[in-house]
Amino acid sequence: MSFFSNNCFFSSYTEDIIKSCDAFSCGDEDMDDFFHNDALDYATFMMGRTYCFRLNENPKKIVCVFTVSNDSIRIYDLPRSRRDFMLKITHHQKRLNRYPGILVGRIGVNKEFARKGVGSAVLDFVKEWFADESNKSGCRFVIVDAVNTPDVLSFYQKNGFTFLFTTEAQEELYTNPPKTEEERQTRLLNPPHLNTRIMYFDLLNLE
Numbered sequence: 001m002s003f004f005s006n007n008c009f010f011s012s013y014t015e016d017i018i019k020s021c022d023a024f025s026c027g028d029e030d031m032d033d034f035f036h037n038d039a040l041d042y043a044t045f046m047m048g049r050t051y052c053f054r055l056n057e058n059p060k061k062i063v064c065v066f067t068v069s070n071d072s073i074r075i076y077d078l079p080r081s082r083r084d085f086m087l088k089i090t091h092h093q094k095r096l097n098r099y100p101g102i103l104v105g106r107i108g109v110n111k112e113f114a115r116k117g118v119g120s121a122v123l124d125f126v127k128e129w130f131a132d133e134s135n136k137s138g139c140r141f142v143i144v145d146a147v148n149t150p151d152v153l154s155f156y157q158k159n160g161f162t163f164l165f166t167t168e169a170q171e172e173l174y175t176n177p178p179k180t181e182e183e184r185q186t187r188l189l190n191p192p193h194l195n196t197r198i199m200y201f202d203l204l205n206l207e
């Protein structure tokens with residue numbers, strides 16, 4: 001049994017928790033700011049729901065916080081090889097334009113518990129949660145917009161996530177489609193650095 005499954009319990013992330021728990025920091029200022037100031041508004045407007053794990057022995061200690069929202073992967077304008085791959089992984093009676101998934105929009109592990117497998121355990125939890133047959137809607141993928149740094153990308157790769165696009169140039173064109181072929185060619189030649197990369201985990205691969 002891991003540290004996480006032995007020592008933590010799960011709940012919604014509420015105003016009461018924010019007020020009564022020790023200040024939470026995952027080391028990323030934007031992420032901390034989101035959890036302190038924006039997460040509850042996201043819940044009020046049904047744009048994202050935030051959950052946390054806290055320590056059994058000290059419920060004021062938040063170990064990890066994450067936010068999830070419904071999402072999908074647009075299939076029809078993926079690069080040809082990825083689109084062909086996606087078309088093969090589902091039934092063929094009807095071609096769907098989008099495949100359903102759940103977006104882990106934010107995830108932060110308390111700095112005090114970094115590199116202990118907590119983040120990975122939370123991703124395992126999310127995978128099981130949304131693959132479960134009691135989930136009310138179809139959900140094929142766990143999707144993330146991974147911060148484009150080697151440590152975060154390696155975190156998701158170690159947890160079985162795949163890049164939706166091989167290159168940042170392809171991803172940039174998909175995220176912000178060009179209006180003309182000329183613009184497309186120009187942007188392909190001068191791809192900007194992306195702050196995040198789209199990655200996914202196929203819930204049919206859950207063992």
Ligand SMILES: CC(C)(COP(=O)(O)OP(=O)(O)OC[C@H]1O[C@@H](n2cnc3c(N)ncnc32)[C@H](O)[C@@H]1OP(=O)(O)O)[C@@H](O)C(=O)NCCC(=O)NCCS
Nearest residue numbers: 026028108109114115116117118119120146147151154155
């Ligand atoms: C990214 C984050 C969620 C990882 O949580 P964690 O509990 O520390 O991750 P794990 O212990 O499960 O780490 C698994 C792997 O992730 C990678 N990783 C995580 N943190 C890393 C770091 N600081 N430097 C390098 N690699 C790192 C490593 O590959 C690690 O495997 P290893 O320990 O065998 O080398 C956590 O560091 C965090 O909250 N970061 C700030 C917020 C953030 O960037 N969230 C992700 C946004 S998409």
